[in-house]
Amino acid sequence: MLTETLGSVLIANRGEIARRIIRTVKRLGLRAIAVHSEADADLPFVREADEAVLIGPANPAQSYLDVAKVLEAARATGARAIHPGYGFLAENAAFARAVIDAGMVWIGPAPEAIDKMGDKINARNLMEAAGVPVAAGTREPVTDLSLALKAAENIGYPVMVKTAGGGGGIGMSVAHDDDGLQKAYEQAARAAARFSGDALDGPAVLLERYIERARHVEVQILGLPGGRVVALGERDCSVQRRHQKVVEESPSPGISPELRERMLAAAVRVGEAVGYLGAGTVECLVDADKQDFVFLEMNTRLQVEHPVTELVTGLDLVELQLRVAAGESPEVRAEPSGHAIEFRVYAEDPKRFFPGPGTITAWDEPSGDGVRVDSGYVAGNTVTPFYDPLMAKLCVYGSDRAEALELGRKAVAEFTVEGPKNNLPFCAELLENAEFTTGDYDTGLVARMRARTA
Amino acid sequence: MAEVRAEMVANVWKVVVKEGDTVSDGDTLVILESMKMEIPVLAEDDGVVAQLKVAEGDVIQEGDLIAVIE
CATH class of the missing domain: 3.30.1490.20 (ATP-grasp fold, A domain)
Structure with missing residues (x-):
């Protein structure tokens, strides 16, 4: 029983991901404990947790990245487990060890697996030895x-x-x-x-x-107790600015069924090579013309874009993380169906993608069938310059890609954000771009869009 | 005389020049940081840094004066 093994879970993160983890933690009958900086005191994740602890000033080094303060908050609130989310301490093996040494459950892979994959050079060498292609x-x-x-x-x-x-x-x-x-x-x-x-x-x-016309395609894996690793389909993350993802979709419109099969099998080998436990992502670069791929890196944590996989598989990845961390071996059968697209709503101008923090004067999310919004803010909140610019993830799910694109157009148009600069106009533009709508795009797409309009 | 102002709310991460320095068009004056992104602020003219209004660690608002180039 999760309520006995985990009891209460501290979420060592902020914004939309803290809020999303809290939702599943509470649905499973567990207590959700938030930690937050002074700058984030008014955000929804602080209010929605069962308990919230102020751990320091806005500067992440003195709050969300401060291992001692996070552990102290866990002790003070009687937390039995810690979920790190993504970013901050999520891939910090020393933190994972400290959590385990303090007698708590670490919701993530073994610290040794984080170490092996955290050093990208080591990871490359390890993958090459496991028979996975590298650049x-x-x-x-x-x-x-x-x-x-x-x-x-x-x-x-x-x-x-x-x-x-x-x-x-x-x-x-x-x-x-x-x-x-x-x-x-x-x-x-x-x-x-x-x-x-x-x-x-x-x-x-x-x-x-560097591969000039590459797609960035990643495979979601889940390692189960006993060493079995399953692949839960792929996500195409080729819409990027400054090498950071803006839009993700599943399935990838740019890989053949044969290539998909090879990539999923390789991702399982990657997971098995490091004895991986829980949710992880194997990132690859795909040469779309040659229909071939190389291993890029592995992210040993929940990924920002995990909702895309949840929409096509019907799974709750946070729930699976919690169950696996508690020692359960959940029955997982991934037969993805339909098509999902995620748009990252960033506080940045839609032309140059420069940061545009500010106070939110209006915030109205779209809703309805096939629409999911994971957001970190409500009207009245201030998006500060101290953290990354992600305000929300707008996700759509349709029976096929054409339906998902149509839902996306409607949902982007219905999403109102006033105050901070935001990239919703970019998302609308992307949804009319022929490269994107045909699915025949690569990681150079955003740069080409901006070269034309400059 | 050219005023250089902040385009966004940001932290001043690094101050590259000091008052009295001679700068050329395109030289980096200060490097701001906002939302985990480094944003160099460049001189848009040749000249001398007559005033420098920010220090490392400052939080500045959109429109704040950063420097005056003469």
Whole structure:
């Protein structure tokens, strides 16, 4: 019984994902405990939790990233389990260990699995050994510019430069020549030092061959107690700006049934190679013309875009995470049907995608059959500059892609946000874009849309 | 004389120049941070930094004066 093993669950996160986890925690009869910063005191997730603890000022380093404060809140409220959401401490193995050492249930994979996958260089090497294809790239951490230049010479330009420990597209950029590489390297090294909680050994950077017309397709996996790993279908996340996802859909309109089968089988091998437990995502790059793929990285946590998978499978991934963490072995049969699309509603201008925080003066979400909105805010709240710009996820589900697109157009038009800048006009524009509507798009789509309108 | 103002609410992450520095069109004056994004603020003219109104760690509002280039 979940109520006996878990009892109460502390959610070490904020905004829409905290609110979404709280919803499932409460539905299962468990107590939901929120932690929050001073800047977030008025947000719905704080109000909707059974109990909420103020853990520090707006600066995430002194609140959501402060392991000691989160653990202290857990002890003070009698939490028996901690769900980290995504971002912040979700892929911090030291935090996972501290939770377990404190006698609580960690709702995530074993810290060893986080370690293995958290270092992207190590993950690449491990996957190659497990027979999963990887892109040409560096096998050792690149710790200074001269090493980066040498590596780029071997791989051949253009190269993708990223931080070995980072995530979410931060610090990632493409270099086409030595000058570009210097800028890209410095940017990645800076990001490594600032955004990863554990950049103790100096910045480690990774270079990989850049595929010009690639799709970003990822597979949702679930590791069950006893070592079985199941694949719950894929998500296409090729609509990106600054290497960060804006729109995701399932199934991917750009892969053949044969390729899908190979990718799902490879994702299961990835999970099995690290003894993965719970929900995880295996990210791949797909060469749409060649119908081939390479392993990109694994995210050892719940993904922002998990609702897309929930809509086509009918599963509640947070519930499955909780059950697996409690030692249960739920019966999972994934036979995806229909088509789901998620639009990330960001507080940013729809042309250049620059941040546009501010106070929300009007907020009216669409609703109805086939529409799901996971939001972190209501009217009157302020979107502050301290955290990422995601305000809400607007998801639509139809019997096929055409129906989902039509629902998307209607729902985007019905969504009212006033106050902060927002990218709903971009979503509307995307839904009329021929590349997107035909499904024949790649990760360069948003840049091409903006090159035309600039 | 050119005033450089903030385009959005942001934290001042890094101040690159100081008062009295000579700058060229396109030089980075300060780097702002908002919503986990770095936003460099550039000089739009050649000149000298006559005034610098922000310090690292400041939170600035849209429209706030960052610097004056003469």
